[in-house]
Amino acid sequence: MNHAIVIGASMAGLLSAAALHAKFARVTVLDRDAMPDDDEHRKGVGQSRHAHALLARGHEAVERLLPGITAELVAQGAITSDVQRNARHIHCGQRHARVESGMTGLLASRPMLEGQVRRRITALPGVRLLPDSVAAGLLVERDRVTGVRLAGGEPIPADLVVDASGRGSRTPFWLDELGIVPPAEEHVMLDVRYGTREFRRRPGDLDGDLIVVVAPTPDKPRGGVALAMEGDRWIVTLVGYGQAPGRSLAGFAEFAADLPALDLHRLISTAQPIGEPQVYRNPAGIRRRYERMTRFPDGLLVTGDAVCAFNPRYGQGMTVAALEALELLKTDLRPLPFFKRVAKVVDGPWQITVDDDVRLLHAASTLSLKKRLLNAYLERFHAAAAHDQELALRFQRVANLYAPPLSLITPGSLVRVLRNGSPRATSVPDPESVPREASERSTRST
Ligand SMILES: Cc1cc2nc3c(=O)[nH]c(=O)nc-3n(C[C@H](O)[C@H](O)[C@H](O)COP(=O)(O)OP(=O)(O)OC[C@H]3O[C@@H](n4cnc5c(N)ncnc54)[C@H](O)[C@@H]3O)c2cc1C
Numbered sequence: 001m002n003h004a005i006v007i008g009a010s011m012a013g014l015l016s017a018a019a020l021h022a023k024f025a026r027v028t029v030l031d032r033d034a035m036p037d038d039d040e041h042r043k044g045v046g047q048s049r050h051a052h053a054l055l056a057r058g059h060e061a062v063e064r065l066l067p068g069i070t071a072e073l074v075a076q077g078a079i080t081s082d083v084q085r086n087a088r089h090i091h092c093g094q095r096h097a098r099v100e101s102g103m104t105g106l107l108a109s110r111p112m113l114e115g116q117v118r119r120r121i122t123a124l125p126g127v128r129l130l131p132d133s134v135a136a137g138l139l140v141e142r143d144r145v146t147g148v149r150l151a152g153g154e155p156i157p158a159d160l161v162v163d164a165s166g167r168g169s170r171t172p173f174w175l176d177e178l179g180i181v182p183p184a185e186e187h188v189m190l191d192v193r194y195g196t197r198e199f200r201r202r203p204g205d206l207d208g209d210l211i212v213v214v215a216p217t218p219d220k221p222r223g224g225v226a227l228a229m230e231g232d233r234w235i236v237t238l239v240g241y242g243q244a245p246g247r248s249l250a251g252f253a254e255f256a257a258d259l260p261a262l263d264l265h266r267l268i269s270t271a272q273p274i275g276e277p278q279v280y281r282n283p284a285g286i287r288r289r290y291e292r293m294t295r296f297p298d299g300l301l302v303t304g305d306a307v308c309a310f311n312p313r314y315g316q317g318m319t320v321a322a323l324e325a326l327e328l329l330k331t332d333l334r335p336l337p338f339f340k341r342v343a344k345v346v347d348g349p350w351q352i353t354v355d356d357d358v359r360l361l362h363a364a365s366t367l368s369l370k371k372r373l374l375n376a377y378l379e380r381f382h383a384a385a386a387h388d389q390e391l392a393l394r395f396q397r398v399a400n401l402y403a404p405p406l407s408l409i410t411p412g413s414l415v416r417v418l419r420n421g422s423p424r425a426t427s428v429p430d431p432e433s434v435p436r437e438a439s440e441r442s443t444r445s446t
Contacts (some may be wrong), residue, residue: 002026004408005148005158007135009035010045012304012321014117017127018065019328027127028156030148032134039115044166048110048311049278050196051225051237053211056083056103057401058319061326066120070106073116077230078108081212084396087211090261091395092382099389101396107210109229113318135165138174138300140318145299162301164321169306178248180295188285188357190311195245196278197252197421199234199271206267214259216241221360223313224256224264234271239313241360247277285311285357287350291343296335299326299417304312307339308346311357316349319401348404355405380421381408 004024006013009031020027033044041048054062059080063070074080081087082100106113122129135150146155152343160189163171206212206226216223221241226234237243238255245255249268256265287308290296304321323345327338358367359375367375385391394413397403407413 001120003028003158004028004160004162005156006162006164007148008044008164008166008304008306009033009118009131010116010164010166010304011117011128011318012166012306012324013162014114014121015062015065015322015325016162016164016303016328017121018117018124019325020160021124021127022329023333024160025126027124028130029127030123030130030133030135030150030156030159030206035118035129035131036111036115039109039111041111045110045114047280048114050110050194050280050312051227051235051315052108052110052113052318053227053315054106054113054322055315055319055400056101056105058322059104061135061319061322062106065115065322065325069116069120072120073106073108073113076108076116078106079228079230080104080106081228083211083400084392086209087213088209088261088263089153089173089213089392089396090263091213091215091385092379093217093380094386095261096382096385096392096395097387097389099393101393103396103400103402105211105400107227108349109230109233109235112230121180135163135170135189137170137177138297140178140297140346142298143178145297147202156298160299160301162303162328163306164302165306166305167309169196169288169302171300171302171306172288178297180297181293183288183290183293186289188311188354190244190284190357190361192282192311193240193242193244193254193312194278194280194282194312195247195255196235196237196280197249197268198274198276199267201228201232201234201271205271206263212263212267214264215259215356216360217260217309220258220260220366221246222255222259224259225263225315226267233274234267236268238264244279244281247279249273249277252277282312285309285350285353287346289343291336291339291341293336296339298335301333301335301338302328303328303342307342308350310349311353314349314356314399315355316353316401320345320349323401330403334388348398349354349401351405352398353373377409377417380417381413382421384417384419384421388416391416391420 139147210228212226224238
């Protein structure tokens with residue numbers, strides 16, 4: 001094969017190009033944005049100003065697509081970290097036991113990560129990046145996509161077109177124009193509001209921990225994350241369902257004071273703020289069911305947020321995009337087999353976000369008995385994970401997309417949950433009120 005076009009030069013598009021490069025003599029990546037020379041924010045990726053991390057599975061996939069990129073990023077200040085050992089995970093108000101997980105996530109600002117991926121892609125022979133180029137339509141011959149038409153009218157022929165243009169993808173409209181029924185869409189209405197601020201990071205902050213995740217609960221539908229990143233900075237994103245963190249520093253700290261744990265509030269109250277506050281609003285999670293279509297033109301694939309845009313609170317989007325890019329390395333690039341493989345990648349993370357969002361957004365009395373039982377089980381699971389390192393580890397394997405959500409409900413997990421999830425069991429204390437060694441000893445005792 002000769003020429004592939006990728007629409008969108010964000011993470012899904014760039015990683016797709018890394019995979020297609022192995023199969024096509026030429027790969028053209030189009031983006032409507034001008035591409036910055038340095039690692040800067042750009043208009044098409046507004047989310048880059050908010051906390052971004054690569055889950056361990058995504059980190060592994062990106063390294064497989066672009067060998068050596070971790071070392072290059074670390075040389076520029078990015079941080080690799082065990083996702084559990086150097087982290088505070090607080091779910092259902094329970095502080096998970098600490099354990100060496102063997103899973104390594106990557107912490108870097110989104111512009112730095114995307115910038116380095118872009119430099120690697122554009123250095124590949126046969127790959128070219130076309131900035132300031134809007135894909136306005138498809139070229140089609142007898143039910144086969146044969147290229148892209150740019151906004152100025154210029155046609156670019158290709159053997160394969162991959163749409164990686166994000167949640168606003170035009171493919172459903174283009175299919176409609178061709179007389180093909182667009183994919184069914186599933187929406188989870190969210191109204192999640194984000195506020196982000198950066199802070200100066202000092203060596204003793206958070207006892208040397210690098211990651212804090214405080215998940216919202218039905219009683220307190222507010223949460224947040226703090227991630228260490230290059231330049232001795234923290235990026236702190238606070239999240240509210242139907243409620244936004246204040247824009248002023250005092251309002252931001254006040255919001256953090258009412259989370260299910262106070263770790264982020266303490267950090268915000270003591271660290272020096274840098275730069276301006278940023279806000280973002282996410283009305284819905286969207287999944288487009290391409291794998292269920294019966295008619296779809298050859299020569300066209302869709303990937304990344306254009307297939308499924310998750311609630312970003314779970315940090316899954318770039319990892320899913322990387323796993324989908326690995327699917328482009330396989331021999332069969334016919335659309336429907338590709339979409340079926342993509343659906344398998346998306347199923348687990350989509351289930352995680354939908355189940356958790358439903359739990360947070362709907363009163364328990366409105367849920368089915370099955371959902372109520374599941375939620376009650378998960379509360380016990382997190383209470384048990386505060387004492388049981390193995391359960392904390394199993395949760396991280398799911399959160400990092402190595403294991404399906406159902407792996408939390410195996411008979412083995414059930415026994416451990418019943419044994420350790422009793423409301424009478426004592427949670428692991430807040431590390432800032434207990435020296436680290438004592439806190440770790442107490443988690444190992446079970
Ligand atoms: C607040 C927030 C926080 C997040 N945090 C995380 C995190 O911690 N970890 C994680 O893994 N993921 C996170 N995500 C998700 C992550 O940002 C996306 O999943 C990731 O960027 C992959 O998206 P994408 O490349 O498919 O689309 P996008 O990033 O949306 O990029 C689409 C690209 O297509 C271009 N484009 C669009 N239309 C056209 C067109 N017609 N012609 C040419 N170009 C076009 C745009 O300019 C853009 O460059 C977060 C998202 C949000 C909103």
